[in-house]
Amino acid sequence: DAKTTQPPSMDCAEGRAANLPCNHSTISGNEYVYWYRQIHSQGPQYIIHGLKNNETNEMASLIITEDRKSSTLILPHATLRDTAVYYCIVRAPPNNDMRFGAGTRLTVKP
Amino acid sequence: DGGITQSPKYLFRKEGQNVTLSCEQNLNHDAMYWYRQDPGQGLRLIYYSQIVNDFQKGDIAEGYSVSREKKESFPLTVTSAQKNPTAFYLCASSTQADNQPQHFGDGTRLSIL
Numbered sequence: 001d002a003k004t005t006q007p008p009s010m011d012c013a014e015g016r017a018a019n020l021p022c023n024h025s026t027i028s029g030n031e032y033v034y035w036y037r038q039i040h041s042q043g044p045q046y047i048i049h050g051l052k053n054n055e056t057n058e059m060a061s062l063i064i065t066e067d068r069k070s071s072t073l074i075l076p077h078a079t080l081r082d083t084a085v086y087y088c089i090v091r092a093p094p095n096n097d098m099r100f101g102a103g104t105r106l107t108v109k110p
Numbered sequence: 111d112g113g114i115t116q117s118p119k120y121l122f123r124k125e126g127q128n129v130t131l132s133c134e135q136n137l138n139h140d141a142m143y144w145y146r147q148d149p150g151q152g153l154r155l156i157y158y159s160q161i162v163n164d165f166q167k168g169d170i171a172e173g174y175s176v177s178r179e180k181k182e183s184f185p186l187t188v189t190s191a192q193k194n195p196t197a198f199y200l201c202a203s204s205t206q207a208d209n210q211p212q213h214f215g216d217g218t219r220l221s222i223l
């Protein structure tokens with residue numbers, strides 16, 4: 001499985017867009033990019049996933065570069081409740097083991 | 111609402127005691143998973159099951175046991191053989207479609223008395 005690299009921490013002002021980067025330069029053609037977040041003492045929450053096209057849902061947008069070596073999760077209007085650790089995971093089917101790394105701790109500030 | 115329910119939220123184990131963590135889902139998912147999370151670390155896979163009456167070991171299965179008698183339920187027993195059981199335990203489920211994400215419960219925090 002491809003290794004992912006994320007910054008350990010980021011800050012964002014409330015109401016602004018939060019852009020969380022993930023580097024996965026060794027990604028294979030059949031590997032998907034998944035994003036989860038985890039608020040302290042809760043289970044990880046699925047946010048979005050994609051293969052090569054950009055994806056958008058009610059929570060966020062996922063931008064994957066054309067060469068697929070990096071991606072960005074965008075929270076369009078961050079709120080204080082978006083403060084959490086965000087994990088970028090690259091997996092090929094069948095994804096029997098979601099290997100969470102250290103993630104990025106996003107702090108949304110008033 | 112459909113989801114994954116883990117119980118109890120907090121659990122205490124005495125030395126030499128087996129304890130069972132419950133995981134129930136009403137999402138009609140075929141596959142279920144158990145992970146362990148230690149402070150400041152990622153998740154490690156304990157067991158997973160892709161179908162009723164079948165399950166496979168993950169990376170850290172020693173000292174744990176599971177059963178999958180019903181599609182909705184995947185209980186995890188932490189046995190006395192698990193010498194360092196203090197951790198946050200997470201259950202997840204997913205459909206069998208290859209690229210579909212796993213969805214997680216809110217976890218059980220196990221501590222030793």
